[in-house]
Amino acid sequence: MGLSTPLVSRFNALRSYAGSYTWGPIVQLSRTAVVALLTRIEVGHLQITDVDGTVVSCGTAKRKDPQNEKWNDDAPAVELSVHKDTFWVRLALFADMGFAESYMLGEVSCPSLTSFFTLFILNRAQLSNGSTLTSTLSAKLSGFLRSTNTLQNARLNISAHYDISNDMFAAFLSPDMTYSCPIWLPTSHPKCAAETLEQAQAIKLQRFIDNAHIKRSDHVLEIGTGWGSFAIAAVRATGCRVTSLTLSVEQKELAEQRIADAGFTDQIEVLLCDYRALPVPKDTGKYDKVVSIEMLEAVGREYLTTYFECVDKLLKKEGGIAVFQCITMPETRYDAYSASDDFIRRYIFPGGHLPTVSQLTSSITAGSRTTLIVDGIENIGPHYAKTLRLWRESFMAAFDASIRPALLREHDGMTKSDVELFRRKWEYYFAYCEAGFRTKTLGDVIVTVGREGAVEMAERVPL
Numbered sequence: 001m002g003l004s005t006p007l008v009s010r011f012n013a014l015r016s017y018a019g020s021y022t023w024g025p026i027v028q029l030s031r032t033a034v035v036a037l038l039t040r041i042e043v044g045h046l047q048i049t050d051v052d053g054t055v056v057s058c059g060t061a062k063r064k065d066p067q068n069e070k071w072n073d074d075a076p077a078v079e080l081s082v083h084k085d086t087f088w089v090r091l092a093l094f095a096d097m098g099f100a101e102s103y104m105l106g107e108v109s110c111p112s113l114t115s116f117f118t119l120f121i122l123n124r125a126q127l128s129n130g131s132t133l134t135s136t137l138s139a140k141l142s143g144f145l146r147s148t149n150t151l152q153n154a155r156l157n158i159s160a161h162y163d164i165s166n167d168m169f170a171a172f173l174s175p176d177m178t179y180s181c182p183i184w185l186p187t188s189h190p191k192c193a194a195e196t197l198e199q200a201q202a203i204k205l206q207r208f209i210d211n212a213h214i215k216r217s218d219h220v221l222e223i224g225t226g227w228g229s230f231a232i233a234a235v236r237a238t239g240c241r242v243t244s245l246t247l248s249v250e251q252k253e254l255a256e257q258r259i260a261d262a263g264f265t266d267q268i269e270v271l272l273c274d275y276r277a278l279p280v281p282k283d284t285g286k287y288d289k290v291v292s293i294e295m296l297e298a299v300g301r302e303y304l305t306t307y308f309e310c311v312d313k314l315l316k317k318e319g320g321i322a323v324f325q326c327i328t329m330p331e332t333r334y335d336a337y338s339a340s341d342d343f344i345r346r347y348i349f350p351g352g353h354l355p356t357v358s359q360l361t362s363s364i365t366a367g368s369r370t371t372l373i374v375d376g377i378e379n380i381g382p383h384y385a386k387t388l389r390l391w392r393e394s395f396m397a398a399f400d401a402s403i404r405p406a407l408l409r410e411h412d413g414m415t416k417s418d419v420e421l422f423r424r425k426w427e428y429y430f431a432y433c434e435a436g437f438r439t440k441t442l443g444d445v446i447v448t449v450g451r452e453g454a455v456e457m458a459e460r461v462p463l
Contacts, residue, residue: 308367
């Protein structure tokens with residue numbers, strides 16, 4: 001069965017059931033309902049060219065600045081081209097998820113998806129938060145049926161995203177293979193314009209080394225290996241020892257190769273192991289430091305406290321320090337988010353869950369039985385927008401030459417149409433997330449915690 005089959009089949013069935021005499025009225029009814037909603041756009045402008053060439057305009061090309069009542073040009077102007085009338089039915093029935101599926105199937109196109117998502121975010125209140133009655137019911141049902149991250153499900157969910165193809169990830173990531181938000185130099189810095197993504201990632205990795213106060217004598221536990229960039233950076237900078245956990249077979253293989261190439265095989269051990277299954281080392285005792293970079297999103301709401309219970313068990317009681325990085329959901333939107341379904345959780349990160357900052361801190365307190373104290377929270381979310389744009393540009397530029405051949409080579413039975421759907425899905429994913437961080441609708445925090453009395457955390461402070 002091809003990747004596009006589930007997306008196409010239900011609408012083919014609907015069309016067949018409706019028959020040729022009623023399909024037209026269904027499309028017209030759907031189009032009328034959707035256009036009526038889109039005419040509520042107040043910020044920015046949306047122009048839709050339908051299959052028959054009809055043009056619909058919504059919103060205004062300019063908007064008023066409420067502070068000074070002058071017109072400005074910073075609101076997005078977006079164009080959509082509809083290629084199949086199924087688009088209108090999907091949008092009416094499934095709202096934002098319907099739009100995502102239509103885009104993946106080529107039923108609609110847009111020159112700038114990031115601008116489209118930005119336009120939607122700026123008009124969320126006017127557009128009923130991108131939902132319809134049927135889409136709300138469908139999303140709530142999907143949310144209710146979503147499986148939790150048991151040990152077995154967690155491995156399957158991680159494999160679904162990270163075991164796609166190492167060659168694919170290498171095609172769009174910077175050479176260090178860091179797949180998380182970096183920290184860019186401020187615009188006021190003289191080297192900002194020339195800074196590379198790899199340099200920005202190095203700043204973020206060093207932030208973890210500094211916040212955790214990693215020393216040569218430390219045994220560091222990393223939960224979520226990625227492709228080994230943090231472990232390599234930490235050992236190179238300090239000479240420490242690292243034990244790193246992953247659930248991805250392909251990540252482990254490439255991470256170990258990269259670690260060997262760096263000459264750190266004796267200092268870095270990569271284990272194919274869930275954090276819940278890792279015992280305390282018998283030879284060295286508990287870990288001096290714990291680091292986890294954008295892995296908490298894969299834990300799931302039900303296991304957040306369990307996660308920090310494990311951290312508490314594995315981290316030494318005297319002077320232990322831990323640093324976590326996690327994408328977060330704003331408190332105001334969390335309830336609706338957690339009770340429903342969305343594009344990312346259905347098509348990109350199955351089993352994913354974005355907690356709020358308060359959820360993180362309360363889970364840290366509960367899981368550690370108050371023995372881990374939050375020392376600092378830094379939101380680096382805005383740094384993700386540029387990163388996602390660069391990843392998307394690299395992904396699209398490398399797709400035909402590198403990514404397409406890798407997918408066809410590594411996945412038996414993958415058809416050309418499957419590959420095209422995959423390309424559009426990942427293009428959508430990058431743009432969808434870029435808009436979320438660009439508008440500060442999503443956050444990404446670095447949380448540093450320590451045991452009471454961890455005086456090492458004050459070593460750079462004049463006392």
